[in-house]
Amino acid sequence: MSSLETIPRMSEVANMLGNESRLILLQLLSEGEKSVEILSEQSGIPVANTSQHLQALKKTNMVTTRREGKRILYRLESGPIKELFLALEKFAVFSKAQGHALLTGITPISKNNLTVSELQKKIKKGGNILIDVRSKEEYKKGHLPEAVNIPYSELTTHKFPKNKEVIVYCRGPLCLLSVNAVNLLKSREVNVSRFAPGYSGWIANEV
Structure with a gap:
């Protein structure tokens, strides 16, 4: 099939991804299989x-489903949906950084967000707790x-x-779990920071 023939289908996919709530759900499902109730709780939808x-x-x-007793569990389809989402995520980060750089000449770094080099120093120094808030399956x-x-x-x-200091x-970089974790722990007056690049950023930098 030529690229021109795939354009209508590409448009359909792009339209489906042009919804923030659906992107949030795909992000959460990229971390593992979940029920509607868990997805609702974690996304706030x-x-x-x-x-x-x-x-x-x-x-x-x-996405696809399977039944477990009375529950229906959702997971990403076996096709290249995760690769598509990662590509979209990378471009979003790149686009935001480029746009900010054009306006200010610098790349934005949010307060309480750590870079790879900053996390390396904190790990070496010790005295902190580094928490992976992904599912047990992904952690393994x-x-x-x-x-x-x-x-x-x-x-x-x-x-x-x-x-x-707790570091989550x-x-x-666009994973909502660590963002939500920071907000949750701050509400409990925990000294918390977020390693924004996440696991994929750590691997990409070949630490």
């Missing part, structure tokens, strides 16, 4: 809306050195010392 978005994504072969496949795994959904069950990370 109402259950009914979450279900509608998932059905739309399923119709375009971006690979994680940052010295990191412990506390999935985002389990953070509320843990207590953290006041005299140590997840899959990549």
Whole structure:
């Protein structure tokens, strides 16, 4: 099939991805299989809306399902959807950085967001707690050195010392789990920072 013949389908896919809520759900599903209820809880999107978005994504072969008892679990399709999402994520980060650089001449670094070099120094110095907030399955496949795994959904069950900095990370720079984790821990007056590049950024820098 020539590239011209695929344009209508490409337009359909682009239209499907042109929705922030669907991108959030795809981001969460890239971290592993989840139910509608878990996706709703982690995304902050109402259950009914979450279900509608998932059905739309399923119709375009971006997600698939399986039944486990009374629950229906969603996961990314076996096709190159993860690669597509990663490419979109990389371009979004690149585009934002380029646009900011044109306006200010510098690349933005948000407060409480750590770069690779900053995290390296903190790991070497010690005295902090590095937390991987991804799923247990993803953690087992690979994680940052010295990191412990506390999935985002389990953070509320843990207590953290006041005299140590907690550093959280997840899959990549646009991963919402680490953003939500920072907000959650800040509300509990924990000294917390986010390693924004995440696991993919750590690997990409060949640390």
